[in-house]
Amino acid sequence: CWPQVPGFQQQVSAYYQAVFALGRKLFDGFALALGLEEGYFDPLVSRPPSKLRLIHYPFDGEAQDAPGIGAHTDYECFTILHATQPGLEVMNEDGEWIDAPPVPGAFVVNIGDMLEVMTNGAFVATAHRVRTVREERYSFPLFYACDYHTQIRPLPQFDNGAQDYETIAIGEHMWSQALQTYSYLRRKVADGELALPERARKPSSFGHLKKQTQPS
Numbered sequence: 001c002w003p004q005v006p007g008f009q010q011q012v013s014a015y016y017q018a019v020f021a022l023g024r025k026l027f028d029g030f031a032l033a034l035g036l037e038e039g040y041f042d043p044l045v046s047r048p049p050s051k052l053r054l055i056h057y058p059f060d061g062e063a064q065d066a067p068g069i070g071a072h073t074d075y076e077c078f079t080i081l082h083a084t085q086p087g088l089e090v091m092n093e094d095g096e097w098i099d100a101p102p103v104p105g106a107f108v109v110n111i112g113d114m115l116e117v118m119t120n121g122a123f124v125a126t127a128h129r130v131r132t133v134r135e136e137r138y139s140f141p142l143f144y145a146c147d148y149h150t151q152i153r154p155l156p157q158f159d160n161g162a163q164d165y166e167t168i169a170i171g172e173h174m175w176s177q178a179l180q181t182y183s184y185l186r187r188k189v190a191d192g193e194l195a196l197p198e199r200a201r202k203p204s205s206f207g208h209l210k211k212q213t214q215p216s
Helices: 008-033 113-118 170-181 183-190 208-213
Strands: 055-057 066-072 078-083 088-091 097-099 108-111 128-132 137-144
Touching (some): 008 078
Antiparallel strands (some): 078 137, 088 097
8 A cells, every 4th residue: 555645656666667677687787797698587587576665764863873784685686775874784705894885876786695596606695784873864675586486596507516505486585584584474483373484594594694604
């Protein structure tokens, strides 16, 4: 149900269509970078569960500059983010948290779990978190996914026979991660109202976070 705000539905719908079209272009760019033909991924994106979130962080004059939303990776192929203020941090290849401030006229693009699977870890899912800051902040991430029932597995040129990445249905992965992430869904799982899929992977199974959580 759309809020009764004049022009809201039209403007948000137009933004979604524009940023989703950008996602198609980016997927073509990823295909070329992987040595594939432009348009290679088009058959996997006919009715995808890609979602746009509109997040508002209100001004908090008492807030201390400190970690806020916990470290995680996004479930989908990649995320296209527009934000109005700093606060986003990403983990670099050395396992260090660095700022990823907004750049005028540009988007932040984070690699997601499914692209890490497709490339057998050649592209690493971007671990990221959001600091608690004083400034009012708006954040609009578009989570770009393949179709719900798409079976994601390492592409042939990246399949080295290792068992690091088993085949995952993207919808099943998104659902299983949500069940383990959101508190109201975790309660339903604990109460037996909902059940995790049999092959559900634990959160933080992708990106540099997985290296930090694996036992030595």
